Amino acid sequence: MNTNNNLYTIIxxxxxxxxxxxxxxxxxxxxxxxxxxxxxxxxxxxILRSVQLGADQAARANDKDSYIEAEYAKxxxxxxxxxxxxxxxLYICTIENGERFYIIPLKGVGLWGPVWGYISLKGDFNxxxxxxxxxxxxTPGLGAEITTPAFxxxxxxxxxxxxxxxxVSVLVVKGGADxxxxxxxxxxSGGTITSKAVEEMLFKNIKDYTTFFAAKLKEAEERAAQAAxxxxxxxSTAVTPALQVNIQ
Amino acid sequence: MYKKxxxxxxxxxxPVSVLVLGICSALAVTVKLEPALVMALSxxxxxxxxNAIISSLRNTIPNRIRIIVQLVVVAMLVILVDQVLKAFAxxxxxxxxxxxxxxxxxxxxxxxxxxFALANKPLPSLIDGIANGLGYGIILVAVAxxxxxxxxxxLMGYQLIPASWYIKNGGFYENNGLFILPPMALILVGVFIWxxxxxxxxxxxx
Numbered sequence: 518m519n520t521n522n523n524l525y526t527i528i529x530x531x532x533x534x535x536x537x538x539x540x541x542x543x544x545x546x547x548x549x550x551x552x553x554x555x556x557x558x559x560x561x562x563x564i565l566r567s568v569q570l571g572a573d574q575a576a577r578a579n580d581k582d583s584y585i586e587a588e589y590a591k592x593x594x595x596x597x598x599x600x601x602x603x604x605x606x607l608y609i610c611t612i613e614n615g616e617r618f619y620i621i622p623l624k625g626v627g628l629w630g631p632v633w634g635y636i637s638l639k640g641d642f643n644x645x646x647x648x649x650x651x652x653x654x655x656t657p658g659l660g661a662e663i664t665t666p667a668f669x670x671x672x673x674x675x676x677x678x679x680x681x682x683x684x685v686s687v688l689v690v691k692g693g694a695d696x697x698x699x700x701x702x703x704x705x706s707g708g709t710i711t712s713k714a715v716e717e718m719l720f721k722n723i724k725d726y727t728t729f730f731a732a733k734l735k736e737a738e739e740r741a742a743q744a745a746x747x748x749x750x751x752x753s754t755a756v757t758p759a760l761q762v763n764i765q
Numbered sequence: 766m767y768k769k770x771x772x773x774x775x776x777x778x779x780p781v782s783v784l785v786l787g788i789c790s791a792l793a794v795t796v797k798l799e800p801a802l803v804m805a806l807s808x809x810x811x812x813x814x815x816n817a818i819i820s821s822l823r824n825t826i827p828n829r830i831r832i833i834v835q836l837v838v839v840a841m842l843v844i845l846v847d848q849v850l851k852a853f854a855x856x857x858x859x860x861x862x863x864x865x866x867x868x869x870x871x872x873x874x875x876x877x878x879x880x881f882a883l884a885n886k887p888l889p890s891l892i893d894g895i896a897n898g899l900g901y902g903i904i905l906v907a908v909a910x911x912x913x914x915x916x917x918x919x920l921m922g923y924q925l926i927p928a929s930w931y932i933k934n935g936g937f938y939e940n941n942g943l944f945i946l947p948p949m950a951l952i953l954v955g956v957f958i959w960x961x962x963x964x965x966x967x968x969x970x971x
Contacts, residue, residue, distance in 0.1 A: 520825065520828060521827060526830055529827055529834075533837060541844055544845055548849065552848070559855065
């Protein structure tokens, strides 16, 4: 058989491409459901990690997927707020003692590709409760270290507003941050661009929520003041109720 | 004969240290041991199958589009491996990220197809592909072993060097940052080639 014939070459190429396409399409449709589930589980795991949940090693080793699903269903509520015509996602986590945490999804641009994460704030909309980050293709051992607990645990108890109520976010500082400074965490050596990307991502994403937070805080203060006033009228010895913030 | 096809690429005719192919990925995925192992396994699978498939088609492939046919077959296998990893080993597939896709351009695969599969029957080709994948894997794992041990103080993610040894915890030890960066992989591969050449004198050029 003359395999150098033009017609033969064209037919051969056509058949080969069709066969390969069929095989790939078949494999893709077969595996799609599992892949999407993996992505979904990972998202839920990250959200849980940002409020320091879902870390039971024994349960994870046993059946990670259903453990994460169950924890997520138990604690997290998907919610959204409307800010200047834009819908912003805000996850609300309610733990056993009734305390609430507000989780903000973060999206940014790293050195080689997207970086993303979640940061949770305590009920005062100021103190960071936890944070977690992930990335598509940052340099392993350098920028990719943003996914390690050593990096994201630093964010705990940092504050996003300064004492006079101005928005400053949390800065990722090169060359050693002062641990007592409520607005600074240490950057990663050799991962400066990724560290700066995380800083920018935090600043931009949280900023969208600040007017909402301020409004909520004001509302809560007014409610507290009103409650205190009522209390005073009915019973002058009553204790002022704790500052409470609620959103639905 | 099969035994010889299998044994030679592991050391005596190693694709990385003797033929100096596939260096690019040896630099990229060897910071940690685990991705290096998965990469080695993926390359072995892709190379075995692509060699076998091309070999069984070798008498029908039109010579003029030979390289294109090889690329399509390799690309198909790589996409399959990538999809399977995403479905069943999601964490690892995230670590390997773009490098799985880059198996397509791994010179060892095209090299073995051109040099071996086009001239041999499917079974020996399959063995040749697997053996070359393993030979590549040996170097990859060896490089990753040193890089993770000295660069991160751990192996397979387990911390081996006690935390109290580190300077930041009041100790005397510090990880060697150079081991994390790609040039160290090149230096290590160079050292392996040196060791191999001092054992196998016939490799030394006059």
